[in-house]
Amino acid sequence: MRKWSNRVFLGIVILFISFLAACSGDSGEETSSDDGDSNANGDAVELTFWKSEDVGRADYQAFMDIVEKFDEEHPDIDLQVDTTPNADYRTRLNTQAAGGQLPDVFQVWPGAELEPLVEGDAVQPIDDIVSYWTEETGLLDEEDFEDFSVDGAPYAVPANTNPTHMIFYDKDMLADAGYEEFPTTYEEFLQLIDDLNANDITPMALGNSDAWVLQSVYISTIADRFTGNDFLEGVANGERAFTDSDFVQSLEVIDELVKKEAFNEDLNTIDSSQMIDYFLQGKAAMVMDGNWGISAILENMPEDKNVGVSMIPLNDKKTMSTVAGTGVAINSELEGEKLEAAHTFLQYVYNQDLWEELIKVGRPIIANVEVPDDAELHPLQEEMLDLIAESDPAPVYDATLIPAVNDQLENELQSITVGGSTPEEAAENIQRVQESEQQ
């Protein structure tokens, strides 16, 4: 027994010593990093950069390659790159912000998610360097900055667009149902759904367990075809409402598709990657997804599958919900040489090279950059880029709405699919949250 207690005692002593050692070590580190400029690296300016991680994605890799190149070519700037798993980036950034300790430059989302950062004075505008892109290099136009602007001031540089609405379809399955071309009218589209159902084929794969699919991929485009481009602005200033009949009509489209059994029965229990799986497995003839869906399709598609891409034929308009991809904003506290370093960073990263690389991996970009000669795009990627080029942009709801309203919208859409709310009830519920949020 003696032996045992001795060992425990020894353990405690060791623990305490290592503890004290650790504590003293920490406090030392803490002070040195507080001083900031007195860097071990001598003159190099330290710049911390946070980004969410998307391992395995070609466009993420392209971006990070350029960041790395920047780091190599700028010995005077000590760039500290810190990436966070995608789903948890917001939690981490928000906690950090609440503690008043944001990194120097960091990834932000456009639109509604940028606003609280601007209002809370967490980021600073980049208007004094915008001319670098609009005039000096001519890579971007003034209006390209719109998604990252709050009250007229730009806060980040847009790189790619992110169209959130595509229909990928199996050409052979449609042909078997008697459709050589994708339907061009809504009636024909509904007829296609009936015909596929008659052949015992699920018309459209949908995985809405995360609730954003019906909102971002479906409603953002469908509603725009009824309400027009300025609807959400109108809702924000009280001139329009979700209870307006044109918006209700768009909810009725969802209702109609559900009632026509356009979707797989388990739509609420599978996620957006499983819906692509269903499509690839041939369980469904079509799948609606954002432009990002193409990477999973191309990666896992069987050789003999014939995939086409289109968008929903509805109300004679060719609008497609689109928003800028993520950007990088500058901490509002930055000044002097640190701010200069941040500006250098943005100007270096958002340049010809980045956009060419993004084109090469098939991403739709925002920039006046020609397709490079050595770009080898898959025919489906070319088809998609053409489709995007001939469409008109429409706002994406989650990038525009107040988060709580968007939350309600997503819930009501789920509710429609399970027969919980009628389109009218759903519209009323969404409007109620909108009004209480605006107070």
Add this chain to the structure above:
Amino acid sequence: MHLLKKPWIIAVGVIPALTIYLIFSIVPIFISFYYSFMSWNGFSEMQFIGLANFKEVFQDSVFWVSVRNNILVVLASVFGQIPIALALALLLNRKIKGAKFFRTIGFMPVVISTVVISITWRMIYNSEYGMINNFLEAIGLGFLQQNWLGDPTWAMVAVCMTIIWQFVGLYFIIFLSALQTVPSEILEAADLDGASEWQKTIHVVLPSIWNIILISIVLCISGSLKTFDLIFVMTSGGPANSTEVMATYMYGKTFEGLRYGYGSAISVLIFVFSIALILITTKLLRRREVR
């Protein structure tokens, strides 16, 4: 129990634990309570708004749905996990072949990643190819098939089943360790009296671990009231909030809706409800103990 003449010895024994616990558990939760009187999105300046957050929570219908669901989780856990765990522990505390193997298997769900649990159980529940529906079909009970997780009336039931499954192992090892303290002399005496296995269990074993059973019930209630991970990954509260529980709702409001004050108000309520529920149960159970 005995009295000690030197109270400082007690202080020496209790203070280390108390200090760490106070600073790193109680202080943060109190800071969070302080936020519940504020309007704050994490970036802006905090603004004192009195009880407005609480008033809003009480009128928030989704919050009450989450409370109801949470009570379901508590009931399912207490009446599901505890009896199953107890039966298993009694069964596997004996010398049966392979007991060690089964004991390990029994504990497995506790250590498997929530991600794996949620993917596999989603497949088991799936309405089109899921094993439950296939099984019902095979034994001629096809009419009982459901869209388990997709139908708001069944989704919470399905989630509760998974939660029961996930944590049986936790109470199982607690009971298993409790069973080791049952004095063997009494069991031997009972054997001599010709008591059956069943009689021994009822009259000797259960009374001597009754205290641990109570403890487990309290653990079960408090654990269920904080339940988060599985639901967050498996259904994220859907469809249409039908599987929302208090902790997932609080997380959504705080980190996705950026309403720290409102989220804190919900966590205050989680805390208050939990204390109330625990007090009531311990009172009820203690009375039985006296009897």
Add this chain to the structure above:
Amino acid sequence: MRESAVHYDTVSKQARKKKIVKRSTIYLILFLFTIVNAYPIFWMIMNSFKTGQEFSFDPFGLPDEWVFTNYVEAWVTANIGSYFFNSLFVGIVALLICILVGAFASYFLSRFQFRGRNMLYGFFVVGLLVPIHATLVPMFILMQKLGFLNTHLALIFPYVAFNLPITIFLLTSFMSSFPKEIEESAIMDGCGPFRIFWSIILPMSRPALATAVILNFINNWNEFSFALVLINDKALSTLPLGLANFAGEYTTNYTAQMAGLTLVLIPTILFYLIMEKQIVNGMTQGAVKG
């Protein structure tokens, strides 16, 4: 004589039959139980050997051909090589502190009568109810003030604090179930309270201690939220953070994720196996030694 022998024979036959029926039901139940509990692990391991394409097409079956590169990919993507030791260090140190101070506090809470004892016990139990996500932001600010951010201390202390309630709760209830005679003779012999703790109470609590150790370890090993917000330095990160790397914004690398999760599960199972032995054999050993 003959009659009774026949009688005896049928009785034993019946009894044996009954026994066999009982045995087989028990094993049938245990068998079903094993399938239900082992299936997710089985599924995880199977899919850790598939290609991404096969995972999308056939998530149920056995792999057509076994792909081992998922493990290499998992090792790199989740940074298992360096995060493993961080997790182990943080987990074990937090566990040791928690069990030590927890057992010590439990001893006084269970074996002594003093004023405010019940209140103190109740105060610890309240800690069971603290929802972890509500404390993320306050904890961050607290760690910032203490200067612990970006050090392992920022994880160790919260882990101890959040595991203390269940540890104290379990240990106190175990320790108070021991008959009070066990200390009386020790006191007669002139043993002080600390001596009694080390040489009598602790060894007797071995099963409960082992249980608490398992729970502590699992909680620490899997903890994600604090690890996410309190550590910025990649060199100090823990495993759950690495394992989150497989999920991108729109796609998840499931096969590599399953490989990573399989790798990380192995130490937990080993740890459980070691500790479980302590639970089951605990009482007899403790009694002999005590």
